[in-house]
Amino acid sequence: MSYFDFDALHIEDRKMNEAKQLSLQLAPTQASLLIVGDAGVGKTSLARYIYTKSRSPRLYVLECRNPGGFDFSRVDGGTLMIEDLDCASSALQTELMKLAERTDGTKPRFISTSRRDLRAMVKQDQFRQDLFYKVAVVHLELPRLEDRSVDFQNIVNFILEVSQIMHGKSGLRLAADAYSRLNSWNWPGNIRELENVIERSVVLAKNSTIGPEAIQFEAVAEDMSVDFAPGMSLSEVEKRLILQTLELTAQNRTRAAQMLGISIRTLRNKLNEYKESVV
Template sequence: MKEMCEYEESVILVVEDDSNMRLALSKSLGGQGYPVVLAHDGYEALEYLEKQPTWLVIADVNMPGKGGIEMLRDIRAAGNPIPVVLMTAYSTVDTAVQALKLGAADYLQKPFPLQQLESMISRIHQESCGLNEEISSPVEENSSVGFLTGNERVRQILKMVEAVASSNATVLIQGESGTGKEILARYIHSISPRTNRPFVAVNCAALPDGLLESELFGYEKGAFTGALARRSGKFELAHQGTLLLDEIGEMSLGLQAKLLRVLQEREVDRLGARQPISVDIRVLVTTNRNLLQEVQAGNFREDLYYRLSVMPVTLPPLRERPEDIPLLAEYLAERSFKRNHRPGVGITPEALGCLKSRSWRGNVRELENAIERAVLLADSGPLRIEHFAFDAASPQVVTTVEPTGSIWEMERDLILRTLERHGGNRTHAAKELGISIRTMRNKLREYRQLGIEV
């Protein structure tokens, strides 16, 4: 835990009616070195705050008696500027806006990873101590390995971004969800001169306009009801570093106009501020939409599009780079074995062949989930075909590949070896492969038509 400011008390008050959640938060924060005090509802929390100073309150929105919103309103009515973080499993735009207007320091949607809460606490602490310039979302540890790929098209993309990494050029990263757009953005930051400065990521699709604007630009004390202290926006927090605007295509036209001005002038206007603030940032953007089509449809500003697309790249989906599947699968499996403290290692060739035969509509994210499930199902040893449980509704085997490439040959060999292992029993072989008996029959018919003995 970082040292507290001299004028602050180090205690965190957790207000939560669910005993399991209280215990989890207490253990997590206590493990980080923060003294924690627990309260069952808003009434108990207010009683404690009258007697003992604390530097942060973390409270659930929905509690019997007095909930988090009511408690926050009472705290502010008493003139107490203490930072309050609200949590809820039933998030709505109205509740989020209400929390912001009352001066909530932040807002968490349950369930959330404890690491997210810990990062948030660190940010709030350093904001209180005037250390905003040091706050960032750190580049993930695995980013040092670069962007794993064996695909020539992706290699060309890497050469392009590596050539401009040392500049301030904006890179527009397009691609389907799960293709690795944010990982590529973090890789660009890691090989840039800004690598030791902040990397701040903002998901433009996660917040309504009012909240997104205050998150990006920040606000001054008194800018609106509940703004009891100045708060820096993400542009300021990314000063001298990199700002990633994730899913930029979801941003409203009004906010797009303000973003354009920041990119042109390199100045930010906090809500309620009299003077703009200069910022030195590198901007990277990602989107799963075709922004040019969005421009033509009137959903995205044309001038902003051309400002952002200095260096546009499009990551191909995983189904178009099958040679990446073994690389990614082995890497993800190794990481998952370690994270879950499992003794297993590696993936069998048959299982890799099965993974390569799938279309992966969810791309790397779907592959990662499949690997994680398999690791949890495997007691020891390498991951085998039976460890991979795919949704029945999801596509099983890619059937549109022409019978001339290595993918088709691997699929054929996999099916024939599995069939042989089961003594020609199509039902058992299909079950092991995770395909329907109808798909098995169609495949065998295709092989016979090509003169292959089955």
């Protein structure tokens, strides 16, 4: 998250709490850390949090997706935060290895993030084994937002509060059905997506209550290839929409029904119709 605060937010999820406590334990050390997790779970935020809790005098940031002429010669101790290490090219890995092997006191501490399992990449000869051992002394794995149901309401309230501060608003609240709509989504973009959805609802709010119509999920258009075409019957459009919504929710009928705005009974009846229509 762009404004996630691990100190301000009360965390109940066991895996996330373990990651936070281990981060605090390791922050003042020089151990190289690798933070692994899906896009949007908060890897970069945790990396910066660890840095703020450390004794490191300076921070350098290397984005492996777009290194942009990063000058390794300017690195002088401190902490090097490496974003998306799994995207590092062979040339970039070579430069990082040179940095890791410095013996003149200018070697930085490494705090890296990755969406992929680097150990698997090493086995597939996609990542240098020697570099892996240098940058991944300790692993921290962050869970998906979908797997943090116990924290969901706290996270929503936190983002809602911070979004209001950012945009000069106050007193906004989510209607019960708006929260239900948020809670029914499976959040493929994790906390980053939740942050985007809530911030948009705050910006567009016309009164103190944010209703369900303000909760918009762009991921529906991005993740669902709904191949509608002119001349298609309404029943066929309905069928494709229902089946692809089920696919998006990993066949969770309750969530699919909530997203479609129909009852679970109606959804069940529709699915039975589709089965009966199969020759």
